[in-house]
Amino acid sequence: MLSLRTIRKALVALAAAAAVGAGLTAVGPAATATAAVPTTIPLNFTNNSGRSDQIYIYDIGTLLSTGQQGWADASGTFHAWPAGGNPPTAAPDASITGPANGQTMTLRMPKFSGRVYFSYGQKLVFKLTTGGLVQPAVQNPSDPNVNILFNWTEYTLNDSGLWINSTQVDMFSAPYAVGVKNTSGTVKNTGHLKTGGYAGFFNALKGQPGGWANLIRTRSDGTILRALAPGHGIEAGALPSTVMDDYVNRVWTKYSTSTLTVTPFADQPAVKYYGRVSGNVMNFTNTSGxxxxxxxxPDSDSIFGCYKLLDAPNDLVRGPISRTLCAGYNRSTLLTNSSQPDTSSTGFYQDVVTNHYARKIHAQMADGKAYAFAFDDVGNYESLVNDSNPQTAYITLDPFS
Structure with a gap:
């Protein structure tokens, strides 16, 4: 199953119509689009990977009109998952045979909130429990997909438009980019790496001391499959669970005697909260005290996952404060700027204790944008495109070299 942090990240990131700008916005998608969004839109899926492997595509998610979970075939027709079991039972084969290297195929995307998976050389294994679909868990060494090279994008297509992003929240793996063209012909895309960026990321991670190189997973034939996100690395025992402790301790010391000011909404500068540490707790007060x-x-896993001790409910107080803290911890800006969010990228990841996984991903992106942790959208640094009048969506598999 998708982790709660990943589900929440996807819903928040893909359902927000306005860019978060200097902080966050308090609004969701526009109530109406300027033109009706059709029931399905074309998805141009291009294979520029440079690899000869057969590609398999899966469009899975929740049908927004009914709330049913299932998959879409190449024509965009929805198929509900059958009932699962305990132990899990095999899911129907939802794969679509993808294009060869250098080729493009066109699918239809229905009004889903979900994912488009793609795998190289082998079909992915999906199973069904009584609670729904079991999706790949890259941090689990016994997962049946652990030796398959694959990746996914997340999207929401609804009456207000299309939101589609590239994501590295769970792992960095096979490179790809996403895009959307609207009915006026304007094209927006994101997710492309710099030339040499794929190898550049892995080489940089290998050279990072402190256990970060252990996040890399390689198949027995020498193929680099992925780098686990640091939270999954902690879960898998690849990264020390104390990796962020020194930074947290310094933050705790600083705000025991000074105040952290959080202005979570870019469009509401008068809404401020003030944080002070007392013992093991950071209390936030409003302007009335x-x-x-x-x-x-927080522990390291809470920081990397933006959950547990940094849980961010869908409210207008705790959630926005937590999002801001999560970004500040991952980017290590809480010590250098007592007014958050800090949205100047020149100050990101400058401390020796930081989210080096996120730092190295952003350094290799052509536009500098990525979803390297759940709330990487704070300050508008997320790899997301959206349009209220989508005509065509794009997924492009990029070269590994």
């Missing part, structure tokens, strides 16, 4: 929420001292 009332405590509105409190956070326990």
């Amino acid at each position: 009332a405590v509105v929420t409190s956070f326990q001292k």
Whole structure:
């Protein structure tokens, strides 16, 4: 199953119509689009990978009109998953045979909130439990997909438009980019790496001391499959669970005697919250001095996953404060700027203790944008494109070299 942090990241990131700008916005998608969004739109899937492997594509998610979970075939026709079991039972084969290297095929995307998976050389294994679909868990060494080279994009297509992003929240793997063309012919895309960026990322991670190289997973034939996101690395025992502790301790010391000011909404500068540490708790007060929420001292996994001790509910107080803190911890800006969010990228990842996985991914992106952690959209650094009048969506598999 998708982790709660990944689900929440996808819903928040893909359902927000306005860019978060200097912070966050308090609004969701526009209530109406300027033109009706059709039931399905074309998805141009291009294979520029340079590899000869057979590509398999899967369009899975929740049908927004009914709330049913299932998959779409190449024509965009929805198929509901059958009931699962315990132990899990095999899911129907939802694969679509993808294009050869240098070729493009056109699929139809229905009004889903979901994912488009693609795999190289082998079909992915999906199973069904009584609770729904079991999706690949890259941090689990016994997962049946652990030796398959694959990746995915996340998208929402609804009456207000299309939101589609490239994501590295769970792993960095096979390179790809996403895009959208609207009915006026304007094209937006994101997710492309710099020339040499794929190898550049892995080489940089290999050279990072402190266990970060252990995030890399390689198949027995020498193929680099992926780098686990650091939260998954902690779960798999590849990265020390204390990797962020020194930074957190310094943050705790600083805000025991000074105040952290959080202005979570870019379009509401008067909404401010003030954080001070007392013992093991950081309390936030509003402008009237009332405590509105409190956070326990976070561990590394909470920081990397933006969950657990940094949980971010879909409200207008704790969630936005937590998103801001999550970005500040991952980018290590909380010590250098007591007014958050800090949205100047020149100050990101400058501390020796930081999310080096995220740092190295952003360094290799052609436009500097990525979803390297759940709330990488704070300050508009996410690899997301959206349009209220989508005509065509794009997924492009990029070269590995």
